[in-house]
Amino acid sequence: MGKIAFLFAGQGSQYPGMTKDLFESVPEVHDFYGVAEAIRPGTLTQMFSGSEDELRKTENTQPCLFLADLAGALALIRNGIKPDAVAGFSLGEVVALTASGILTKQDAFKLVCKRGKFMQKSAEAVTGSMFAVMRMDNDELKELCKEYEVYPVNFNCPGQTVVSGEKSRMEKFKEKLTELKARFVELPVGGAFHTPYMEGAAENLKKELKSGKIYNLNQPEIPLYANKTAEPYSNDEEEMISTISDQVKSSVKWEETLNNMARDGVDTFIECGPGKALSGFVKRTVEGAKIYNVYNMESLQKVIEELGKDA
Known part of the structure; x- marks a missing residue:
């Protein structure tokens, strides 16, 4: 072993x-x-x-x-x-x-x-949220995060990255993910951590x-x-x-x-x-x-x- x-x-x-x-x-x-x-x-x-x-x-x-x-x-x-x-x-x-x-x-x-x-x-001080985004290309995700002023923060494993940011920006970001038919899950945490x-x-x-x-x-x-x-x-x-x-x-x-x-x-x-x-x-x-x-x-x-x- x-x-x-x-x-x-x-x-x-x-x-x-x-x-x-x-x-x-x-x-x-x-x-x-x-x-x-x-x-x-x-x-x-x-x-x-x-x-x-x-x-x-x-x-x-x-x-x-x-x-x-x-x-x-x-x-x-x-x-x-x-x-x-x-x-x-x-x-x-x-x-x-x-x-x-x-x-x-x-x-x-x-x-x-x-x-x-x-x-x-x-x-x-800043109300935030975090989403785990699945099966999206990391480079594509990073560019999308820049556009919506949110942050790719937790690189969990192949095909899963957590995005974190201020809540209103994250809501707009969520709308975009939905439009792209990307799979994501909101995490049960209380802030925009690791940003x-x-x-x-x-x-x-x-x-x-x-x-x-x-x-x-x-x-x-x-x-x-x-x-x-x-x-x-x-x-x-x-x-x-x-x-x-x-x-x-x-x-x-x-x-x-x-x-x-x-x-x-x-x-x-x-x-x-x-x-x-x-x-x-x-x-x-x-x-x-x-x-x-x-x-x-x-x-x-x-x-x-x-x-x-x-x-």
Whole structure:
């Protein structure tokens, strides 16, 4: 068997009740959820019994989904399955900071709480939306985005790119896609993420990380492939800070990330967190990859049965 990568889901995959059985069954998950609840009271109520609308609000989505993603990794590691590399889609990259050893779990959770608030503030300043566009030539799509002043931001896999922008422009853009008979899906997120509209959030994150009093950035123990570059994080602290903060306003080079992981010997991908979007992207990008998901006890057991003997 080749290398194993843990992948961490991003906003849009959240749902009420996510990972409740992992919380109840895995001691490491239960214990850290308690730590997180002490840092941000009300988080577990939002996760387990909050409404979809409440969970969709960025400042709530991010801490809740952080925990749901992390739960899968903690449960796998408890059972002897460890990653050789990690990557996270957008918000998931903050979870990957923990899995790679760059940040402690507590520091990463504190950071994601701030990140959610900063991005919520930027989202409220400019109402935005995001669409996943399928089966359109990337060059054609980029030209269309320029014409309508919206942004191609997440390059998910062959044949799927997410476009983000200010809502009224996105509505006109949607009309054009409909006219062209292009297939698209609106994403359940609360802002124009990964665009210049997130500049304020990026600057606030940079200031937060540079304060020197809150976060201790460590050297990565395993490669963390960055959304911004599709390559492993640098060991230089200044570059790490720029990569973490700029990510919110930069494109997510996910297809390239997956190809680079495969280039470096990864052949087994385990998506940690709710939903199966990242698994679908792997399937359409990396030929012959082994793909698994961990989002509850049943899915965890399947992975243990398949991989535990080789761990």
